[in-house]
Amino acid sequence: DQQVKQNSPSLSVQEGRISILNCDYTNSMFDYFLWYKKYPAEGPTFLISISSIKDKNEDGRFTVFLNKSAKHLSLHIVPSQPGDSAVYFCAGNQGAQKLVFGQGTRLTINP
């Protein structure tokens, strides 16, 4: 039972353009959603989160949108930079610090 799904295993974007990473979920009990970025051989790095009662949260180049009726969230990175190349995970928080992760999307920013 995959409660959080990232249907695109990989995404390639030109430097300077917008990167849009998508995530779908099935569990209505998630109270927060988070995005993490991961480089090989390192732990995930927290990027941005959004409460389930909000529909948008912005932090610098990163914006997360939440559509509760569609059970869908997306992460927008504008403008994309080479250092953004990494694997991105979305996760739902299921209370008491329990995160349920998607399978990840590998983002490659091309110069």
Add this chain to the structure above:
Amino acid sequence: KAGVTQTPRYLIKTRGQQVTLSCSPISGHRSVSWYQQTPGQGLQFLFEYFSETQRNKGNFPGRFSGRQFSNSRSEMNVSTLELGDSALYLCASSWGEAYNEQFFGPGTRLTVL
């Protein structure tokens, strides 16, 4: 401010052995969560400790156990190791009160031969 530290970083064990992994959270954080990352299953929640008590548990067999000490440091133990236990084990810490962002350590890479 020091981040989450995990020791050891790499470990090789054989089937049937047991292993103990250690995690030191960010100073002041009282919650420690453990996750297993494998290529096939992705990142999966093992358990979470807050103030020395296990608050939440994932769907792993009883061979996986953990504990937390009064200084918030945590250990996880895997007994009777199986080949499928080969994975990257990550711990994450947070303040723990209601919802807080979790900050991850670099992980311990366990290989079971």
